[in-house]
Amino acid sequence: MQALVIVAHGSHLNPESSAPTYAHADTIRESGAFDEVREAFWKEEPSFRDALRTVESEAVFVVPLFISEGYFTEEVIPRELRLDDWEPELWDSDGTSASQATLYAEDVDKTIHYCGPVGTHDAMSDVIVKRAETVTGDPDVGEGFGLAVVGHGTERNENSAKAIEYHADRIRATGRFDEVKALYMDEEPEVDDVTDYFESEDVVVVPLFVADGYHTQEDIPEDMGLTDDYREGWDTPAEVDGHRIWYAGAVGTEEFMADVILERAAEAGADVRDALEKVREATGGVPASGD
Amino acid sequence: MAATEAGLAPDQFEDLVDAVTEGPVEFDGLTVGYEDDGYVFEVPDLHREHLSVEELERVAAANAEWVTNWHFWTVVVGGEGTARRDFLRWLEAADEHTVQARYDAMEADGIHHEWGELLVTVELGEVGYRRYELRHVDDSEADPADLTVHDEPRDLRDLSKYDDRGRYRPLKTAPSLVDGWMLRDLTSGELKEALGFVYPATVENWHREHEGTLDVSHWRETAERQTGIYDVVDELPREAVEWVTEAACVDSQCLKRREWQYDEDDHLDTPGGDGTFPCREPCSLVVAAARKWTKLEEEAERTYEFELTPSEKEQLEAIVDAVADGRTDEIREADVYEGANRYRARYLRAKRFDEDGRLCGVPTEE
Ligand code: SF4
Numbered sequence: 204m205q206a207l208v209i210v211a212h213g214s215h216l217n218p219e220s221s222a223p224t225y226a227h228a229d230t231i232r233e234s235g236a237f238d239e240v241r242e243a244f245w246k247e248e249p250s251f252r253d254a255l256r257t258v259e260s261e262a263v264f265v266v267p268l269f270i271s272e273g274y275f276t277e278e279v280i281p282r283e284l285r286l287d288d289w290e291p292e293l294w295d296s297d298g299t300s301a302s303q304a305t306l307y308a309e310d311v312d313k314t315i316h317y318c319g320p321v322g323t324h325d326a327m328s329d330v331i332v333k334r335a336e337t338v339t340g341d342p343d344v345g346e347g348f349g350l351a352v353v354g355h356g357t358e359r360n361e362n363s364a365k366a367i368e369y370h371a372d373r374i375r376a377t378g379r380f381d382e383v384k385a386l387y388m389d390e391e392p393e394v395d396d397v398t399d400y401f402e403s404e405d406v407v408v409v410p411l412f413v414a415d416g417y418h419t420q421e422d423i424p425e426d427m428g429l430t431d432d433y434r435e436g437w438d439t440p441a442e443v444d445g446h447r448i449w450y451a452g453a454v455g456t457e458e459f460m461a462d463v464i465l466e467r468a469a470e471a472g473a474d475v476r477d478a479l480e481k482v483r484e485a486t487g488g489v490p491a492s493g494d
Numbered sequence: 495m496a497a498t499e500a501g502l503a504p505d506q507f508e509d510l511v512d513a514v515t516e517g518p519v520e521f522d523g524l525t526v527g528y529e530d531d532g533y534v535f536e537v538p539d540l541h542r543e544h545l546s547v548e549e550l551e552r553v554a555a556a557n558a559e560w561v562t563n564w565h566f567w568t569v570v571v572g573g574e575g576t577a578r579r580d581f582l583r584w585l586e587a588a589d590e591h592t593v594q595a596r597y598d599a600m601e602a603d604g605i606h607h608e609w610g611e612l613l614v615t616v617e618l619g620e621v622g623y624r625r626y627e628l629r630h631v632d633d634s635e636a637d638p639a640d641l642t643v644h645d646e647p648r649d650l651r652d653l654s655k656y657d658d659r660g661r662y663r664p665l666k667t668a669p670s671l672v673d674g675w676m677l678r679d680l681t682s683g684e685l686k687e688a689l690g691f692v693y694p695a696t697v698e699n700w701h702r703e704h705e706g707t708l709d710v711s712h713w714r715e716t717a718e719r720q721t722g723i724y725d726v727v728d729e730l731p732r733e734a735v736e737w738v739t740e741a742a743c744v745d746s747q748c749l750k751r752r753e754w755q756y757d758e759d760d761h762l763d764t765p766g767g768d769g770t771f772p773c774r775e776p777c778s779l780v781v782a783a784a785r786k787w788t789k790l791e792e793e794a795e796r797t798y799e800f801e802l803t804p805s806e807k808e809q810l811e812a813i814v815d816a817v818a819d820g821r822t823d824e825i826r827e828a829d830v831y832e833g834a835n836r837y838r839a840r841y842l843r844a845k846r847f848d849e850d851g852r853l854c855g856v857p858t859e860e
Contacts, residue, residue: 215664215779218655225651241690246778248666249694252711253774256698257690259576274722282719310709 204260205473206239207231209464210251210280211268211413213244220414221247223455224268230461230485236468236478237264245275251283255311263308263315264468268455270322270354270411271366272301285310286317298362299323299369303471316471322411323366326463328373333459335380335407338439338451345379349403353410353423356389364390367411380407388418388426395426398444405440405447413455424450458486502558503621506565507551513568521568522593524560526550538592562622563593570623571682577701578686584704586616586624600624606634609770610693610749611671614685626685630673641676647688650677654692659823665779666693667749667769696750696771703753703772711775714757717784724781730788732756738787739764742780743773746819800854802846809833809842 209228214220224242232240243254255263265284267276272294281289286306293304301319308315321327331352336342352374354367367385375383381403386394397408408427410419421433429437429450440447454460461482469475510526513519518527525536533545535553537560542553554561567588573579583589586596586605599605600618604627607614613634619625628650633641644650657663657670677688689697702708711719713735717728730738735756743752743764750773752766766773776784802810812833816822825832832838848855 215782216662218662229648244778246782247664248777249690250778253695253699256577256702257695259573259578278721282721 204238204262206241206258206260206263207237207464207468207473208241208243208254208258208263208265209268210243210254210265210284211245212275213247214416215246217414217416220416223414223453223460226456226458227268227461227464230458230482231465231478233485234465234475234478234481236465236475236482237473245279245283251280252285255284255308255313255315258313261313262473263313264318264471264473265315266318266464266467267320268413268460268464269320270413270455271363272296272298272320272323273362276301276320281306281317284308284315284317286315289317294319298365303467305471316468316473318467318471321460321463321467322413323369324463324467325373326466327411327454328370330457330459330463331370331409331411331454332374332379334409334451334454334457335449337457338407338409338449344407346381347403347405348380349382349384349401349406350374350380351384351386351394351397351400351406351408353386353388353394353408355412355418356387370411388422393426394423397427397448398446401446404445405449407449407451409451409454412453415453415456419453461486501621502555502561506562506569506621507554509565509569510554510561511547511550519564519568521564522560522588524557524564524593526554559593559597559622563597566622566624577698578682580701580704581686581697582624582682585614585626597622609689610667610696611669612689612692619679624682625678626680626682627676627678628680628685628688629676630671632673633676638676638678641674644675644677645679647677647680647684647691649675650688651691665748665777667696667773668747669745669749693749693771699774700771708753708772708774710753710772712754712757713762713776716754716776716781720781724785726788727781727784729792730784731791732760734787734791735784736762736764738780738784742783743767745769748773798856800856802854806842806846809838813839 209224211221211224221244228240228242238260239258241254241257243249243251245251249257267280269275277291285308287309288306294301301323303316303318306315306317335344335350352367352371355363371383371385382401384400386392386397388394392400397406410423412419424430424433424437427448428443429441429448440449465475465479465482469479510519514526514528518525523538527534531544533550534543535545535550537557545553571579571582585607588596597618600616604615604617608631611631613629613631615627617625617627629641653675654666654671655663658672663670680688699708720727739752739762742748745767749769750771751769753772754775755761816825816834822834825835829835830838846854
């Protein structure tokens with residue numbers, strides 16, 4: 204038996220924060236890839252502390268639904284899951300290359316495959332592109348378009364910017380969009396000045412966030428000038444300084460994220476081949492990069 | 495109900511014969527074995543031996559309850575030693591009642607148990623399969639026609655997300671689950687899934703408590719483990735931890751029974767509550783609130799001087815009380831006898847607050 208536990212942040216205040224986690228978990232549940240699929244949260248229940256005991260399988264794949272490596276993935280999650288032998292070196296990562304570490308959780312007597320966060324997986328670049336397709340309604344979107352990948356910014360975690368750069372670089376290298384930029388909320392280059400950074404008239408803005416919430420639904424739209432008051436909403440696309448801004452909202456809500464979660468587990472040794480096909484069909488996904 | 499009416503499906507009998515080839519079956523009063531000269535079948539008040547397989551099938555069909563009961567627990571439920579199995583056995587009090595008594599009870603009216611605000615009913619399905627029904631305890635007497643029927647465990651995840659005023663419920667074990675719905679014909683697996691959505695990990699921790707292996711993390715240990723913005727909570731004075739539990743962990747606010755103390759041998763005075771399932775460590779909501787209280791407790795006390803009539807002082811007390819107990823909604827619009835009535839509160843504000851919202855015009859920092 205094998206179980207998947209998706210660990211995410213959750214919120215005490217915002218009921219939408221956990222919605223993508225549940226949605227992706229449901230997709231994977233329906234694929235039958237795992238005998239058990241469970242969600243666990245830092246701010247909701249089941250807590251990280253109690254999560255592993257809610258599954259019976261002896262092999263558990265833990266996939267963090269987080270954007271970057273850092274405080275949560277390296278410190279909080281392993282500590283709260285009681286992965287006593289964990290140390291960040293086990294991931295042997297440069298900040299965006301963590302894949303998995305195999306550990307033992309004593310309180311539940313299980314083997315835990317602790318995977319890198321979904322946000323740094325190569326397939327995440329495809330999700331960002333998919334998001335651009337979804338928001339423009341154009342499966343071939345790219346030519347004549349600029350793409351802005353938006354991150355929170357350094358704050359407490361330098362790897363957060365690395366994840367944004369990483370995907371911006373990868374997508375730029377495909378040559379699909381005329382321009383690709385990494386922008387931030389809290390540091391230069393800032394998303395507030397999005398139009399300064401693009402020559403293309405059309406710009407798709409994709410925030411690399413797990414869930415829609417305060418930042419993606421209030422801060423960023425107002426800062427970019429899409430609207431004066433987020434409560435009144437905004438147009439897609441919205442005219443800003445002679446550009447058309449296609450604002451995509453949090454990338455984590457894209458259905459194709461379920462594929463990335465499965466990819467993470469597969470790389471850690473989970474037997475999910477058949478399910479990957481099913482999930483790709485369900486999410487309209489494309490085979491992840493590197494396949 | 496006569497045993498034969500309960501029926502026995504051919505595959506159930508085959509499973510039994512298969513099991514017997516591995517060794518004797520002994521379960522809940524049923525014994526089936528194979529000896530050199532044939533099968534042995536035994537239930538209370540009946541012992542048959544030297545049976546051919548055809549004879550065994552007839553005897554098994556005539557005593558179908560014992561066989562379907564064995565089949566349900568061994569083949570369908572399985573999971574020896576798991577929380578899931580222990581919980582399902584507990585639901586029908588399987589270790590205390592005979593197969594006959596349980597089948598009769600499940601057939602008649604079902605066997606009922608409360609789990610937090612949930613009422614779980616075990617009913618007998620075909621050929622000994624159990625079917626489970628879930629509804630709110632407040633709907634225990636309700637006519638099913640008056641309830642919204644759901645059949646997906648996942649629907650409960652959405653139903654339990656908001657209270658009856660549409661507000662988000664961040665604490666799943668808050669006693670504010672909405673009523674008016676039912677889930678029926680759940681399999682044991684679906685029941686477990688549904689409970690996991692409404693009250694995550696409660697079955698598992700209850701099971702550990704049963705087994706004597708519940709791992710409790712007390713306040714000190716939990717507070718000291720915190721890092722980042724929660725690093726400060728271990729500075730909260732012990733006395734304040736009492737107030738935290740009084741604020742959050744009492745039955746009126748949370749259905750879990752608090753098992754954690756200040757420290758292993760330093761117990762808190764606040765009673766842990768009467769909930770069915772245990773709370774093994776301070777939850778994230780309590781830790782997050784404690785962070786705020788830790789900061790607030792760092793402030794030094796000051797002396798302020800206010801001019802209030804005795805009734806106005808009592809009115810402030812009534813307001814705090816009403817808010818703390820979540821009663822403001824119940825206070826009638828025109829009930830000016832209630833200190834926490836909205837007109838009374840507005841009158842007090844008009845009279846005693848200055849334009850900056852300061853009580854009696856007294857600046858906060860003085
Ligand atoms: S810490 Fe208190 S409020 Fe939180 S789950 Fe336990 S008993 Fe309930």
